[in-house]
Amino acid sequence: xxxxxxxxxxxxxxxxxxxxxxxxxxxxxxxxxxxxxxxxxxxxxxxxxxxxxxxxxxxxxxxxxxxxxxxxxxxxxxxxxxxxxxxxxxxxxxxxxxxxxxxxxxxxxxxxxxxxxxxxxxxxxxxxxxxxxxxxxxxxxxxxxxxxxxxxxxxxxxxxxxxxxxxxxxxxxxxxxxxxxxxxxxxxxxxxxxxxxxxxxxxxxxxxxxxxxxxxxxxxxxxxxxxxxxxxxxxxxxxxxxxxxxxxxxxxxxxxxxxxxxxxxxxxxxxxxxxxxxxxxxxxxxxxxxxxxxxxxxxxxxxxxxxxxxxxxxxxxxxxxxxxxxxxxxxxxxxxxxxxxxxxxxxxxxxxxxxxxxxxxxxxxxxxxxxxxxxxxxxxxxxxxxxxxxxxxxxxxxxxxxxxxxxxxxxxxxxxxxxxxxxxxxxxxxxxxxxxxxxxxxxxxxxxxxxxxxxxxxxxxxxxxxxxxxxxxxxxxxxxxxxxxxxxxxxxxxxxxxxxxxxxxxxxxxxxxxxxxxxxxxxxxxxxxxxxxxxxxxxxxxxxxxxxxxxxxxxxxxxxxxxxxxxxxxxxxxxxxxxxxxxxxxxxxxxxxxxxxxxxxxxxxxxxxxxxxxxxxxxxxxxxxxxxxxxxxxxxxxxxxxxxxxxxxxxxxxxxxxxxxxxxxxxxxxxxxxxxxxxxxxxxxxxxxxxxxxxxxxxxxxxxxx
Ligand code: ADP
Ligand code: MG
Numbered sequence: 111x112x113x114x115x116x117x118x119x120x121x122x123x124x125x126x127x128x129x130x131x132x133x134x135x136x137x138x139x140x141x142x143x144x145x146x147x148x149x150x151x152x153x154x155x156x157x158x159x160x161x162x163x164x165x166x167x168x169x170x171x172x173x174x175x176x177x178x179x180x181x182x183x184x185x186x187x188x189x190x191x192x193x194x195x196x197x198x199x200x201x202x203x204x205x206x207x208x209x210x211x212x213x214x215x216x217x218x219x220x221x222x223x224x225x226x227x228x229x230x231x232x233x234x235x236x237x238x239x240x241x242x243x244x245x246x247x248x249x250x251x252x253x254x255x256x257x258x259x260x261x262x263x264x265x266x267x268x269x270x271x272x273x274x275x276x277x278x279x280x281x282x283x284x285x286x287x288x289x290x291x292x293x294x295x296x297x298x299x300x301x302x303x304x305x306x307x308x309x310x311x312x313x314x315x316x317x318x319x320x321x322x323x324x325x326x327x328x329x330x331x332x333x334x335x336x337x338x339x340x341x342x343x344x345x346x347x348x349x350x351x352x353x354x355x356x357x358x359x360x361x362x363x364x365x366x367x368x369x370x371x372x373x374x375x376x377x378x379x380x381x382x383x384x385x386x387x388x389x390x391x392x393x394x395x396x397x398x399x400x401x402x403x404x405x406x407x408x409x410x411x412x413x414x415x416x417x418x419x420x421x422x423x424x425x426x427x428x429x430x431x432x433x434x435x436x437x438x439x440x441x442x443x444x445x446x447x448x449x450x451x452x453x454x455x456x457x458x459x460x461x462x463x464x465x466x467x468x469x470x471x472x473x474x475x476x477x478x479x480x481x482x483x484x485x486x487x488x489x490x491x492x493x494x495x496x497x498x499x500x501x502x503x504x505x506x507x508x509x510x511x512x513x514x515x516x517x518x519x520x521x522x523x524x525x526x527x528x529x530x531x532x533x534x535x536x537x538x539x540x541x542x543x544x545x546x547x548x549x550x551x552x553x554x555x556x557x558x559x560x561x562x563x564x565x566x567x568x569x570x571x572x573x574x575x576x577x578x579x580x581x582x583x584x585x586x587x588x589x590x591x592x593x594x595x596x597x598x599x600x601x602x603x604x605x606x607x608x609x610x611x612x613x614x615x616x617x618x619x620x621x622x623x624x625x626x627x628x629x630x631x632x633x634x635x636x637x638x639x640x641x642x643x644x645x646x647x648x649x650x651x652x653x654x655x656x657x658x659x660x661x662x663x664x665x666x667x668x669x670x671x672x673x674x675x676x677x678x679x680x681x682x683x684x685x686x687x688x689x690x691x692x693x694x695x696x697x698x699x700x701x702x703x704x705x706x707x708x709x710x711x712x713x714x715x716x717x718x719x720x721x722x723x724x725x726x727x728x729x730x731x732x733x734x735x736x737x738x739x740x741x742x743x744x745x746x747x748x749x750x751x752x753x754x755x756x757x758x759x760x761x762x763x764x765x766x767x768x769x770x771x772x773x774x775x776x777x778x779x780x781x782x783x784x785x786x787x788x789x790x791x792x793x794x795x796x797x798x799x800x801x802x803x804x805x806x807x808x809x810x811x812x813x814x815x816x
Contacts (some may be wrong), residue, residue: 127154127299128804136294137287145283146291154299157292158324159343159762162275165336168238169272175212179243184271185215185250186258189233194223208235215241215248217255234258236271254285268293273330292328300324306797307346311779317342341772344764348554348776350802353790355557356780359411360788362558368409368536369512373432375401381431381460385424392566393421397428399562400540404432404513410538413556415546416564417734418699419571422542423453425564426515427460429540434466434493438512438537442496445518447472447645448652452674453517454496461494471497471506474646516541544699545692546734548742550770553777565735573732574702576710578686578725587682587711588630594680595634595661599706601680603664604697606688622684623664631662639665667693676704686712687721691741694725695734743767 124130132151133143151157168184177183187208195218196202203218204225217237219225229235239253256268268274268289277288303320312319316338318326323339330336378397382389389397396414403410416422430440442457444450454470461468469483469492486492490509495501499516514537541559552561579587591601605622619638627636637660639651648668655663656675663678667689681701686694694712702708712729716722727740766773783795790799 124299124302126304127158127302130154130299130302132157135291136298137291138294142283142287142291145280149278149280154295154302156762157295158299158303158328160277161327161340161343161763162336163278164276165330165333166238166274166276167333168274171271173212174210174215174248177213177215177241177248179241179248182238182240184236184238186210186234186236187215189229189231189235190214192225192229192231194226204229206235208237213248215250217250217253219252228257238274268329273333273336275328296325296328304797306801307342307349308783308792308794311349311783314782315345315775315779317345320346340763344769344772345776345779346798346801347762347764348769348773349779350798351554352557352773352777352780353783353795353798354802355554356777356784357788357790358558360781360784362411363408364788366408366536368407368538369436369438369510370407371404371433371436371438371512371538373401373405373435375432375435377431377435377464377466378428380464381427384463387568389424390421390564390566390568392416392564393425396425396562396564399560400425400429401432403560404429404538409536410540411559412540413552413559413561414540414542414564415552415561416542416544417546417567417732418544418696419703420564420567422544422564423456424460426540426542427457429513429515429538430457430461430494431464431466433513433538436512438510439487439490439492439508440494440513440515441501441506441508441511441537442494442515443499443501443517444496445498447474447498448649448673449517450496450498451649457494457496466494467492468494468496471495471501473498473500511535511537513538513540518543518545544696544734546695546738548735548739548767550766550773551742553773554766557777572702572707574698574708574710576698576712576729576732578712578714578722578729580716581713584684584713585630587713588626590709590711591662591680591682592631592634594709598677599679600655600658600660600675600677601662601682602678602697602700603662604667604681604683605664606666606685619664619666626662626664634661635659636662636664639663639668641666641668643668667697673700674703675700677706679704679706679708680711681709682711682713684713686725687714687718691724691727691744692734692738694728695732695737698728698732739767 130153131143132138132146132154133140135154135157138146146152146157149160151160166182170184171186172183174185174187177185185208187210190207190209192206193204194202195205201220203220204222205219206217206225206229208215208217215237217235217239234257236256236258237250237253238255239250242249242251254274256271268286275289275292276285277292279285279288300321303324305320307317307320311317317323318335318338320342323342325339326335327339327343330339400410400412400414403412414422414425416425426442430442433440442450442453444453450472451470454468458468467486469486471480471483475483483492484506487495488507488509495506495508497506512535516539541556547555591603594601603622603626605619619640623636623638627634637651637654639648639655643651651660651663652673654660655678658677678701681698683689683694683697689697698710701710710728712725714722714725724740724744727737731737764772784790787795
């Protein structure tokens, strides 16, 4: 039996698939349209870009005599007997005994009484499923089937006799229905897809044309065609995104004039010589990368990734010194005032001995003091300004702002970065993040930046010992914390909720603090920190914790980023399954920053097997990149970064983990294209620009392309 062929013709006046509602597809009524909408499928384009998760090869018919147990097979036969079977034990099922010229096969379906109306003795069926041998009979449980000799108005056997697509589904929409809808959509609309890839690009990468790709990704003649079709569609999606990012990068490199910070590195070397430790080779490499960017005439746009404790701040200090040496000022922006204050302290420690003046600008300075500091900045008496991102929103005037260091970038986002450029002088920009991001994700989220990675920890640091415990072991964990406190150390206890919620088994910070202070941690100095506190209240608590006036800080994740309390040696995270791995890794980075052996205790529930296994990753490794990759695999990237903040368009066909190779190829192609045409002025890029625009607009952002 040969599978039906597609007959599609491009209509002359139809709107494009991206503007055609999915309900116009034959076989999609109001109810199915609603189901599809629920899956995020609104247009015909959405539908046809919903790719099969996998395929099943059902091309070859097997004679019943030749069946082999354990494998999947496609069989054609005629129903000999059929009906509902009610065994004495177990559930009722519908059974059809099907025969071909060589033998008999029992097919069983549970909850399928409706088959009574479809199957009669003599009905010819094509069946696909897993075959087992049981008490001398061949059995298929829940095979997919196609009735062969129905009236001939619908000759297309979509479910057997071909390579069959398997789609991601929602409840109430079965594979068969979905295949039928797809078939109809492909037949009617595939010819309406416009080719967006330039001829040269397709030739360079050996890609099929768009119409072929759309057809064959759903109904491929062979597996090779299916792969080639998917590759092309993923490539196109990645290329759109990479063109946007690469265009930003190429254009800023070619057309933006920055400040050439061709520092000899005198100040930097003085700092390095004054340290009582040696730079790691990763630090040396990254400092070189930054220095080479800063001495170029176009502005630096570099991302510095490094796990907590890898020594990013020191690297930033070196960049600042290069800028200052060339007569520029530098601004350092942090996501919170606590962190800004901490950076101010660290940087003052590094820079003050060289006579370089730093200042902290917070929202809470008294008016006159603030004015004085602003004047010092605009008169160039202060070289380095540290603050929150309010620095770029407010009316801070610099004499010559040459370098901006942004800590924990993902809280800023692309729009704010653009604002910085608007401030005038095209300063060099160094973005620092402690959220390790898998490389391919970084190439996408930060695709307009160059990337430096501190992939080496300073020597002698003992990794935090991490233990996973069930709820019953909490008393021991509290005892452990008590012993640490008696030994002079401090501890964090992290719990996920703030408000009292009697229905929830999660305990709020307050409740937990009360319980602990009356019970297991009685006599210790406890305090709380949570997101509902004002910045002043939070800072006050952190200051007291830093001053060791608090033994155990009970907190939500507001403590997540950058806090440096070397004396804190233990962290207990309750209900750890509520957190992403990357987030837990960040939390864990709050401890192990001092000379003491440090412990991270994660409490969860072994009975939630999947969550428990996920948490075990943290027990095994302290490699932030591996952890982030695992998180990305398990929870998706929105979770890893906060999708709204990444400005990343939602990927429809590509997968950043599985399609790394395609992503690399697409990124390279983007640069090849921009090399020849940096503003994408050639009309053959019109389609790609349009699609890229839609990708980003759908994410609520307008991206300027070309
Ligand atoms: P990050 O900002 O990446 O979390 P920091 O720059 O805060 O890391 O460095 C963490 C600690 O390690 C600081 O106390 C710093 O002085 C120290 N440190 C940085 N680089 C080195 C090094 N090469 N060798 C030893 N200690 C280092
Ligand atoms: Mg730091």
